[in-house]
Amino acid sequence: MQDSKRDNPPGHTGIRPVPRQVRRAGAALCAMAMMLAPLAMPAASHARAAEPDIIGRWMTKDHDGVFEISHCGQEICGHLVGLRYETEMPRDKRGEVECNLPMLNGFTPDADTPGHWNGRVTDPDTGHVYHAKLWVSQSGDLKLRGFVAVPLFGETETWSRYTGTIGPACKLP
Missing domain, CATH: 2.40.128.520 (Lipocalin)
Structure with a gap:
């Protein structure tokens, strides 16, 4: 087994940086989720406010x-x-x-x-x-x-x- 400290340059933590394409995809997914969240909220609040069966x-x-x-x-x-x-x-x-x-x-x-x-x-x-x-x-x-x-x-x-x-x-x- 090799010592990982020896394989990495000085000051490197051993954690690889996230590739730029992955960061962009993640940011796009977060932005899409934030845009869609208000659309899902009325449905959730409508479900809670549904008429009781006894009406x-x-x-x-x-x-x-x-x-x-x-x-x-x-x-x-x-x-x-x-x-x-x-x-x-x-x-x-x-x-x-x-x-x-x-x-x-x-x-x-x-x-x-x-x-x-x-x-x-x-x-x-x-x-x-x-x-x-x-x-x-x-x-x-x-x-x-x-x-x-x-x-x-x-x-x-x-x-x-x-x-x-x-x-x-x-x-x-």
Whole structure:
């Protein structure tokens, strides 16, 4: 084995200089990456800001009501936009018509479970407000779990996405 210090001129570190062509190619690649970075950033921020799966219209489990779930400021909320009724529109406990009644309120992302939302649901028949969770199952159905204190003691309903029409005065066909 030869001593590398003997093979190199005095003051030389033994590290070869990078050829000019490689330096130019590297500089060109860096310049191209800097030009393309702003183009990729909107796509990344758009992916983060994608609409939650729960946004839209949902038919209740008994197929007698449709809720529209949407943004309410920084939170998600839902109100009744369609009802199945024969004579006059149903009314809540206070005597208010149920059409456009806000019943899902204050939903924010669940920090522990991605894709799940925590908020409150109001029972129009009793006026009671319950804690609730919302999420979309793998089958594409909306799951709404209402509970008093902890999710363990609650009830889950399955709602399906609604794409039909709604007539005047919130009447479902």
